[in-house]
Amino acid sequence: MSFPRNFSKCLRTSSDDVIKYCLQSLYLDQVRSVNIINFEWDNDEILAYSQRNLAIARGEDIVYDLTKIEMELASILVFEKVYIETQPDSQLYLEVFPYHLELFQGHMRILSEIKDLISQEPIPIEKVNLLGFSKNSGLQHALEPALDNASEILSSLEILLCFVKRTAVGDREKSIKNYVSQWMKLSSLNEHERFSKMLKVDLRLKHLVSLYELVEEQVADVKIKYIHEKYKEELSADMKAxxxxxxxxxxxxxxxxxIPAEAFALALKRFMLRFLTLENQKEKEPLHLYLQDDTLNFWSSTVPEELIDELFPENLLVANTYEAYTFTMNIIEQTMEKQAKLAKQAKQAKQAKQAKPANTSNPNINRMGSKPGRKRPERSSKYDRM
Structure with a gap:
C-alpha cells in the first residue's frame, strides 16, 4: 500500500522533547519500490513484547520504553517511505481511499447514495441464515462477533461500497459475486476466505446495503465499548426522562x-461505530443534528422520518451517546424480563385452572339424584302383589 494524497506528511508533531517523524514528498513517476509500503502483518514479530503478553515479566513489574518502541515501529513500517504527490497535468495519480472504519469520515452519506443508485431491499431470512449468523435485533451485548472475522469482512464491504458508487452500476438484480469477478481491482476481495464464502450465497446488488448493515452490527457489538471516554458522559435526570x-x-x-426502542438503540449503535471510533466528532454538539438527518441512514426503514423529527430527545449531546445506548438497552432488557415473568405467571395460572377437577355438585340435587321436595316412590315387591 501507499499513502493517499490527503495523508499528513508528518507522523508526529514536533516539540523540544518529542522526536519528529516526517515523510519525504515525491511525485508518482519518481517513486521506487522501496518507497511503497508492502508489509505483511506478523503478529509474532510486532506484538512479541507488547504489554498484552503477561508471560514476559512472569509476574514482576516491568516498565516499557514506549518512545523507543514507537521509534522501532516507525523504522520497520515507514522508513524510506514517501508521501506521493500528483504531478500537475499528469495522468499518473493516486486515488484517495478510506482506511478501515474511516469510510463514513469521508463518505458519510454513502449508504444513501448507494440506495439512490440501486434500489435496495432486505436480505430474505433464509439467506441471512445461510450467511452463517442469525439476524438479531441488536438487543444483546455480544462478547464476540457472531460472524467470524467480521471486522475484516466489513473492511471488504467498505471497498465494495466505494467501487459500486464509483461505477454507478444500475442493475439491482446483478449478482454481487459476478460484479466482484468482473473487476480486476476487486480481485483481492476473493483472497479473504470468509468473504469469498459469503459471495457464494445468492445475493444481489439490491442486498448490498442490508449485507453491510448486518455485518456492521456484529462489529459494533464489540467496537463501541472502546470508544473514547468523552463520548460516555453520564445522563442527567432530564435526559433519562x-x-x-x-x-x-x-x-x-x-x-x-x-420511537420503537429497538430502532432507537440500533441507530445509536450505528452512529457510534461510524462516527465516534476515530474521536474526531465534537462531543458537545447536539446528538439530534446527526440522528435526525435521514441521509445518514441510521434508522430502520420501518421508522417514519416524521416520528424521528418530532420525538428524538433534543437535550442529548454527542457526549451522551454511549450512556444513552446503555440506558436504553438496560430498560429494554428489564422490560423483556418483566414481560417474560408475566407470561410465565399467566401460563402457570392457566395450567393450574385446567388441572383443577370440575365441580359437578348441585346443591339442589341430593345424593340419590332426586330433587328435594319430591318423595321417591317406594319399590314394590313381587310378593306384595300376590
Missing part, C-alpha cells in the same frame, strides 16, 4: 406516538 417519554419500551398497540 426525555428518553422514557420518546421511546416505546412496552411495544404498546395504543395510538401513543413513540
Amino acid at each position: 426525555a428518553i422514557m417519554d420518546s421511546v416505546d419500551f412496552e411495544q404498546q398497540t395504543t395510538m401513543r406516538k413513540a
Whole structure:
C-alpha cells in the first residue's frame, strides 16, 4: 500500500522533547519500490513484547520504553517511505481511499447514495441464515462477533461500497459475486476466505446495503465499548426522562406516538461505530443534528422520518451517546424480563385452572339424584302383589 494524497506528511508533531517523524514528498513517476509500503502483518514479530503478553515479566513489574518502541515501529513500517504527490497535468495519480472504519469520515452519506443508485431491499431470512449468523435485533451485548472475522469482512464491504458508487452500476438484480469477478481491482476481495464464502450465497446488488448493515452490527457489538471516554458522559435526570417519554419500551398497540426502542438503540449503535471510533466528532454538539438527518441512514426503514423529527430527545449531546445506548438497552432488557415473568405467571395460572377437577355438585340435587321436595316412590315387591 501507499499513502493517499490527503495523508499528513508528518507522523508526529514536533516539540523540544518529542522526536519528529516526517515523510519525504515525491511525485508518482519518481517513486521506487522501496518507497511503497508492502508489509505483511506478523503478529509474532510486532506484538512479541507488547504489554498484552503477561508471560514476559512472569509476574514482576516491568516498565516499557514506549518512545523507543514507537521509534522501532516507525523504522520497520515507514522508513524510506514517501508521501506521493500528483504531478500537475499528469495522468499518473493516486486515488484517495478510506482506511478501515474511516469510510463514513469521508463518505458519510454513502449508504444513501448507494440506495439512490440501486434500489435496495432486505436480505430474505433464509439467506441471512445461510450467511452463517442469525439476524438479531441488536438487543444483546455480544462478547464476540457472531460472524467470524467480521471486522475484516466489513473492511471488504467498505471497498465494495466505494467501487459500486464509483461505477454507478444500475442493475439491482446483478449478482454481487459476478460484479466482484468482473473487476480486476476487486480481485483481492476473493483472497479473504470468509468473504469469498459469503459471495457464494445468492445475493444481489439490491442486498448490498442490508449485507453491510448486518455485518456492521456484529462489529459494533464489540467496537463501541472502546470508544473514547468523552463520548460516555453520564445522563442527567432530564435526559433519562426525555428518553422514557420518546421511546416505546412496552411495544404498546395504543395510538401513543413513540420511537420503537429497538430502532432507537440500533441507530445509536450505528452512529457510534461510524462516527465516534476515530474521536474526531465534537462531543458537545447536539446528538439530534446527526440522528435526525435521514441521509445518514441510521434508522430502520420501518421508522417514519416524521416520528424521528418530532420525538428524538433534543437535550442529548454527542457526549451522551454511549450512556444513552446503555440506558436504553438496560430498560429494554428489564422490560423483556418483566414481560417474560408475566407470561410465565399467566401460563402457570392457566395450567393450574385446567388441572383443577370440575365441580359437578348441585346443591339442589341430593345424593340419590332426586330433587328435594319430591318423595321417591317406594319399590314394590313381587310378593306384595300376590
